[in-house]
Amino acid sequence: MSGATRKGVVLHLGVVALLAGLQFVLPAYHHGNLARVMVLASFALGYNVMFGYTGLLSLGHAMFFAAGLYGMGLAMRHLGLPALPALALGVLCGAALAALVGLLALRTAGVAFMIVTLMFAQTGYLTILYFGAFTRGDEGFVIPRAARRIGALDLSEPTTRYFAALLLLGLCLFATLALVRSSTGRVLIAIRENEDRARMLGYDVFRYKLLAMVISGAMAGAAGAAYGLLFGYVGATFASVQYSIFPLLWVLLGGAGTVLGPLVGTLFMFYLIDLSSGFTSAYMLIAGVALVLLTLFAPRGLMGLVRARLVPWLP
Amino acid sequence: MDFGPYLLLASMEGAVQAAVLALMALGLSLVFGVMRVVNIAHGEFFMLGAVLAWWFTSLVGGHPAFGFALALIGAPLIVGLVAVAADLLVLKRLDYDPERTIVATIGLLYIIQQLALEFYGPDARPVAAPFSWRIDLPWFGYSGYKLFVIAAAVVIMLGVWALLTRTRIGLVMRATQFDSETAQAFGIPVGRVYTMVFGLGAMLAALAAVLIVPIQQAHYLMGGDPLLLSFIVVIIGGLGSLRGTVVAAVLIGMSDGIISVFFSPTLAKILATLLVALVLVYRPTGLFGTRTA
Amino acid sequence: MARKTTQIQTPAARARSRRSVLKGLAATGGALAGAQALPGLVPYIQAQSSAPIKIGFQVHRTGIGAAYGRWYDRTTTAAARVINEAGGINGRPIEIITEDDGTDPKRGAEVVEKFATLHGCDIAFGTLFSHVVIGSSPRAGELKIPYFVVSEGHHVASGMLNRYTLQPGITDVKSQVQAMAPFVHDNLGRKVTMIFPDFAFGHDHRDYFSAALEKLGGEVVAKIAIPPTESSFTRYFPKIPRDTEVIYHVMVGPAVLTFVKELGEFFGSSRPELFGFIDSLEAVDIATPGLEFLEGSYFWEGNPRYAGANPSEHDSFYRAQVGVDADGASLDDPKDVSTYAHMWGCWETLHVVKAGMEAAGYQGIGDRAALIEAVEAMTDLPHGRAHPQGAKLFNGKTHQVFGHQYISKVGGGRMTLAHTTSIEDTFYPDEVDYTTQPF
Structure with missing residues (x-):
């Protein structure tokens, strides 16, 4: 293990330990918020694998989140599957959809890739509405509290929910860390930096991109399935364009291509809206201004700023 | 209704949609093609145009045509100025970096949308059409104004085409689009060209909105769907090809209308969306594109 | 004061x-x-x-x-x-x-x-x-x-x-919708075409109304679901069968004015009976240009927007307190119509x-x-x-x-109460007993 790698592992262990410690001191409201943010940050971490490290800008990531959400939710609602297998199924749905979409969409690049993913996501959203008899369309449905259990663990109980969210986040965090430190990860970054050169060096670029997409889809699917299980609701809003824009925003704000960036970006955006809505109804105006200012003064995102100014070895 | 007239109706509806879409997408395509900027706020320029059209028409009494004429001039001008300001204050300072401009234009989207909600309100408000002829066909009635929209869009597009091909400004724009570094080397003020293009793109969106607002209503969330559609049109048409943009707008507008004849509406939307995605998958440069982004 | x-x-x-x-x-x-x-x-x-x-x-x-x-x-x-x-x-x-x-x-x-x-x-x-x-x-x-x-x-x-x-x-929507069926069946016609948004709210209307109408011997001859992203509707109107006696429409969102205007352009003066849910036109002035087509048509209202000739003292008190005039608009601005x-x-x-x-x-x-x-x-x-x-x-x-549910008729750019259902009209068998759940 090189020095930088060891420092990276220690840093992320520290972050996870800090989050675990916070559980005991946070007031109830922020405790609940942080659980939610950790699930959404896992979604953003998935996005970061594709966008931050491989350079694939997708505008359709909501479909993978929704695949996990609905894969889990529909299996529980219609097949009576228990929570744990349903969760696994959700992850699988996210990964499988990413593989399918990847096989087609990766034939394109750049803006065409953005649009193709956007359109596939739109298809997914409309499909959920079209099969309203099973999905209850835009209204969505509730996962009954009694079913939201894994063994003796009641996922609707605040502490359990918090640690479940932390577990998910920790898994995604260390998976990302392991990936970017591996030879595969270095190829992905090489593709981001210069795809033609990577190809000339003999790498099968398509396969590496597809792999990144499947990992990303699995993380998004896991986040979606976990979100439904922990908060008890499955709905089509989560498949809409808005939820494809969010992870992009979170990642860019936090710092694309940094492991901690997605968490920081998600947390920042959540509290930006939550706090500003406390004193004005025009809180989206404040969010908009903050976004513009951030792009002007922190061009590589918050963690990018930290990496440039303070911690050059930040993974 | 018999099949023939039904198809005719669907085609006419498709043509109206195509006309408006073409105008809006043309604006996006210019910005995209010349500046390489993905402008997520383009739909909000459209919305702003519609809201301003309501405001202008509510200022003027008398025949609705006066208010409409005023809106047709005033709304695009104001929207163009807003866009120019956004370019000078934000985009230029970002050096038009592709990723940062995405976040910045998402920020602009939030700002414009929230300001519209604060000052215009959450209601959908109608704008009276400049005239209200109803054309009685043997099978169904049709709005005369809708046919006017098609004609007006064609005239505006011809105007843009003339601007780009017959004037010095157009030449400068095309040179910048072709190769901005060389253009700079030849003394073309690329910065000013960018500002102008961004303003012109926003004005086209606003024009499209003024034309459509007597058919639809002005509402502060109306920008989202047209934005998605114009993105699709621009990419399908082929990046940087204005001709492609127009052809794609016609194709997508018409097919959206005609597919709805044969399938249940939501299924039709699903199929049309998939179809467009697959066209791109198998022809990533679009119909008329020569290169990828 | x-x-x-x-x-x-x-x-x-x-x-x-x-x-x-x-x-x-x-x-x-x-x-x-x-x-x-x-x-x-x-x-x-x-x-x-x-x-x-x-x-x-x-x-x-x-x-x-x-x-x-x-x-x-x-x-x-x-x-x-x-x-x-x-x-x-x-x-x-x-x-x-x-x-x-x-x-x-x-x-x-x-x-x-x-x-x-x-x-x-x-x-x-x-x-x-x-x-x-x-x-x-x-x-x-x-x-x-x-x-x-x-x-x-x-x-x-x-x-x-x-x-x-x-x-x-x-x-709730189930009781509202089923209570409309007898009025539509007895007064407007027995062959109904339904136009509704293609999401859960629209599906509730589709399912509960067609069930209630069929029980009375009527028939829903076509069910036209409009995709939620739609902003123009004319292309769907040819799907309305010729023998339709009543069009039942419930649209929501900012595109509803378009819907009514286009329906008017399509049918002109020879239209079937129209029955709609006011959800379409909440916060919209009935006298808006383009809505003339609705003259003589009927709407469900959760609470009648126009106070009418002799409103109850309770309704008048409520209007005054909320700041709404007898036409359902804001006292401060008659153009600001409420979601009454x-x-x-x-x-x-x-x-x-x-x-x-x-x-x-x-x-x-x-x-x-x-x-x-x-x-x-x-x-x-x-x-x-x-x-x-x-x-x-x-x-x-x-x-x-x-x-109670209210049905109003459009006339002269306003609405007049035409029918009040009984509370019993809105009943359906219980589907749950929440009181058996623990706290």
Whole structure:
């Protein structure tokens, strides 16, 4: 293990330990918020694998989140599957959809890739509405509290929910860390930096991109399935364009291509809206201004700023 | 209704949609093609145009045509100025970096949308059409104004085409689009060209909105769907090809209308969306594109 | 005079009141967290019996529901003022703490959490759109905060939600829709084409209305589902069969004016009978140019927008307090038309909360279960100032209220009440018994 790698592992262990410690001191409201943010940050971490490290800008990531959400939710609602297998199924749905979409969409690049993913996501959203008899369309449905259990663990109980969210986040965090430190990860970054050169060096670029997409889809699917299980609701809003824009925003704000960036970006955006809505109804105006200012003064995102100014070895 | 007239109706509806879409997408395509900027706020320029059209028409009494004429001039001008300001204050300072401009234009989207909600309100408000002829066909009635929209869009597009091909400004724009570094080397003020293009793109969106607002209503969330559609049109048409943009707008507008004849509406939307995605998958440069982004 | 008393709180004042809430947040939040951990602290909170009862108001300030939210806000403010002027609840004033849910189910759930764990609200209340209710309700159940919704969705009575979620102030779509069938069948025609948005709300209309109509011997000859992203409708009209006698339309969202105008252009003067849900034209002036086509057509109204020749004194009182004139528009601006068919639900819900808290001897959050039991025990809610829309019957098992439905006819750019259904017309068999669920 090189020095930088060891420092990276220690840093992320520290972050996870800090989050675990916070559980005991946070007031109830922020405790609940942080659980939610950790699930959404896992979604953003998935996005970061594709966008931050491989350079694939997708505008359709909501479909993978929704695949996990609905894969889990529909299996529980219609097949009576228990929570744990349903969760696994959700992850699988996210990964499988990413593989399918990847096989087609990766034939394109750049803006065409953005649009193709956007359109596939739109298809997914409309499909959920079209099969309203099973999905209850835009209204969505509730996962009954009694079913939201894994063994003796009641996922609707605040502490359990918090640690479940932390577990998910920790898994995604260390998976990302392991990936970017591996030879595969270095190829992905090489593709981001210069795809033609990577190809000339003999790498099968398509396969590496597809792999990144499947990992990303699995993380998004896991986040979606976990979100439904922990908060008890499955709905089509989560498949809409808005939820494809969010992870992009979170990642860019936090710092694309940094492991901690997605968490920081998600947390920042959540509290930006939550706090500003406390004193004005025009809180989206404040969010908009903050976004513009951030792009002007922190061009590589918050963690990018930290990496440039303070911690050059930040993974 | 018999099949023939039904198809005719669907085609006419498709043509109206195509006309408006073409105008809006043309604006996006210019910005995209010349500046390489993905402008997520383009739909909000459209919305702003519609809201301003309501405001202008509510200022003027008398025949609705006066208010409409005023809106047709005033709304695009104001929207163009807003866009120019956004370019000078934000985009230029970002050096038009592709990723940062995405976040910045998402920020602009939030700002414009929230300001519209604060000052215009959450209601959908109608704008009276400049005239209200109803054309009685043997099978169904049709709005005369809708046919006017098609004609007006064609005239505006011809105007843009003339601007780009017959004037010095157009030449400068095309040179910048072709190769901005060389253009700079030849003394073309690329910065000013960018500002102008961004303003012109926003004005086209606003024009499209003024034309459509007597058919639809002005509402502060109306920008989202047209934005998605114009993105699709621009990419399908082929990046940087204005001709492609127009052809794609016609194709997508018409097919959206005609597919709805044969399938249940939501299924039709699903199929049309998939179809467009697959066209791109198998022809990533679009119909008329020569290169990828 | 009346104008003065009905003034709406300004946004600045609202923001101020929220700031003061935020200031006290550390103390309250700490006290609450402590109170849950240490039962000994509960009496301390209950002892502050002159402190306001905090009602968390979840409202659509932004997003697609904003036009409704504005009027829900005004009605709620008026109801709270009226209740406070009459001495509050159990001698304590009520304080409305407003949070915007952005018409989004995720934010909605977050807002309910904020009420329960940050603001220390006694109850949560208010929101309209069904997906926000369904997204928020699980969290309300887990946090054990009574959640009074004003949504008219069938979600509460369908049994999908939980014991902490109640809808005592507005009727649900299933009862509304089925109560329309006899009128349509007897007065307008037996062959009906339905046009509705292709999502859950539209599907409820499709399913419940066609079932009710077929029971009467009528027939739904076509069901035309419009995709939710649509902004133009003409291309769908040829799907209306020629033998259609009645078009039943229910559209929502900003495109509804287009819908009516295009229907007018398509049919001209020879149209079938039209029956619609006013949801399409809430907050829209019926005299808007382009809506002439609706002359002679009928609308369901949750509460008649036009006061008519002899309104009840309760309706007049309610109008004056909310600040709405006899035509359903704002007293300050006749162009600002209210969402009159829905917003009364906020007024009546707050009055049910008042009655429930008084019956339960509500002192503080320890009495939340008693409050729910008190509301579940309610049955007859008589027509009066607390229930200006009309008499109601509350079903404690399904947590859903039932009431009269109104049908109005459009004429001369306004609407006139044409028919009032009985409460019995709106009944259907119970689908759930929430009272068997533990708290």
